Amino acid sequence: MTQQTSTQNPALAALSAEGVSVWLDDLSRDLIRSGKLADLVATRSVVGVTTNPSIFQAALSKGHAYDEQIRELAAGGHDVDASILAVTTDDVRAACDVLAPVFEATGGLDGRVSIEVDPRLAHKTDATVQQALELWRIVDRPNLFIKIPATVAGLPAIARVVAEGVSVNVTLIFSVERYERVIESYLDGLTAAKAAGHDLSTIRSVASFFVSRVDTEIDARLEEIGTDQALNLRGKAGLANARLAYAAYRRAFEGGTRFEQLAAAGALPQRPLWASTGVKNPAYPDTLYVTELVAPNTVNTMPEKTLEAVADHGEVTGDTITARIGAAQQVFDALASVGVNLQDVFRKLEDEGVEKFVVSWKDLLAATKEQLAAHAPNAEG
Template sequence: MTQNTNLEQLSAAGVSVWLDDLSRTRIESGNLKELIDTRSVVGVTTNPSIFQAALSAGNTYDEQVNQLAAQGADVDTVIRTVTTDDVRNACDVLAPVYEATAGVDGRVSIEVDPRIAHDTDKTVAQAIELWKIVDRPNLLIKIPATEAGIPAIAKVIGEGISVNVTLIFSVERYEAVMNAYLEGLEAAAAAGHDLDTIHSVASFFVSRVDTEVDKRLDAIGTPEATELKGKAALANARLAYSAYQQVFEVGARFQSMLDKGARPQRPLWASTGVKDPSLPDTLYVTELVAPNTVNTMPEKTLDAVADHGEITGDTVTGTGPQSQEIFDRIAALGVDLTDVFLVLENEGVEKFESAWGELLDATREQLDAAKS
């Protein structure tokens, strides 16, 4: 099969294309394999909202849920079983990519229960449990970058487990995430783990930053505020990439671990579906092209890039000063960026908790029906 030219160019520019979606239907129908063959997809990310949508649609999971009900499984066991089965099967579909890229890509992510996002010890315990259940080397355990998540990231990496750090909104929090990764690598090396097998990405959420900042700019209502709309998210991500370069391209702490096989923690652009219809629907892809990055896209965005995305090469490297200027101008207008990022983090956890709650309720109803 032939790869789409636009997505092939994106990959050639150093961006790994990952799909932000997963379902059993997508796996069993061959659609995931088709996206690998025709859309340059080399990874998959999941979250509680994605699983909630998958398990609530149609009757694909009915037979397995009924079997688990007959075995006396509770709702948490059912959800853990069906989601880890899907992720394991997706890992197997992507195994050839994992082998071909020496472990850089071919990755599938599964997230810890969002209800424990503020509990370090429970997050660590569940990350280890999920790693053992899925039992695939190309798995990534998603841990949110909450204050409780930061030490959990270090501990899980220290156990030799690969991690996708999620729900990162600010450069300051991202710097704490990178530090936790390095701390984890140091602990893993001390424990005798092979650092070459440990992989991590840091998921920097993009579109939600514009949604929150633009709302505040609208409230200000001046011509300058209007002129700055739709610019905060790209500036934020580009500043994050500058921070990545400082730590992983020239930072002495990471350089000292290279001979032990350590890999850089790549920035991953998440939430790249454009929410403001006045903005180009490929904005958070074409304007965030840089080497050693990942862009995880919902299928709608993937299709938009395939259809009309214009890839013009690196659009990030060297943009730090201009990006900082945009942030300075936004702050000067009275937008409290620290509060923006706090609101977004809290909302992100709440949204995933809500989706998980809906998933629990729907599964509980299905279990009750199976047992009656």
């Protein structure tokens, strides 16, 4: 939680007071240089920032904020990959500096900025570890999170990176089953970090559990089934899935034997982070994945549109998760009973999630290559 002042928006301040850390799912050089990011910290209870390949692709494709740096990189003979690395890490480092006071005020809980490993490495463990450690070294800020996808290859990478004392944001989690494996990877990493002599109190982690995409995929399948029973389940899966994830978090970190042993050495819980919280179906309230996912020790990262919707008309009514975990299981039982293949849903969502980021990364590569060529016409691509 952040310390509130009279300038903070009441709805977002109320969300923060319930134990939900408000993070912004966006970053650009304009956002930093204009002072808008600092303003969101001051007026919207924002205490963290998440990025992904799609966000960087959008930022570099708009306006001229990056022209000068691209010109310098072209003159220096930097290739496309090196140029993207320089541009993205510079933005993240600058955002870390904006949020440094929050980091200090919260004892390292918040004030965090996330940067993701190249999505083309999502199924390559060793390469993911190598780049994660490289990003940690280049950005060189204690309030950084390295984002690693929760793919099968990502799970051992998470453990190995945490073992090096690096703070990790695990992304692209869609199922509770995979989330439980993510928790085990985090605990494996902490165990190794302890053995290596690292100060466990300096290692932080969040687990980014995607919400709206679950409803989008499952709603489509329910409409294809078409029965009244199926149609009545639309818009319920995403929240139910997240609530069951919160139950898994509590099992592991509130009384879990393995974590308690590590906590005695200074280890801290891996908080659930609700991601993909922008509502994609206009029939649903635009604050649905915020006001209905309120519980202590959680994070909600929101695109600015969702953040402003909550600020304008969000109604925070206290904890909307803990007492509804039993009902969430009933939703999943009902989904299975009408014929929704949940394993197939989660497998498809993970595959599509990785592919979407790869496509955005390739678009970013192509756009940057064009800009480098324009500033250095005689340089090789």
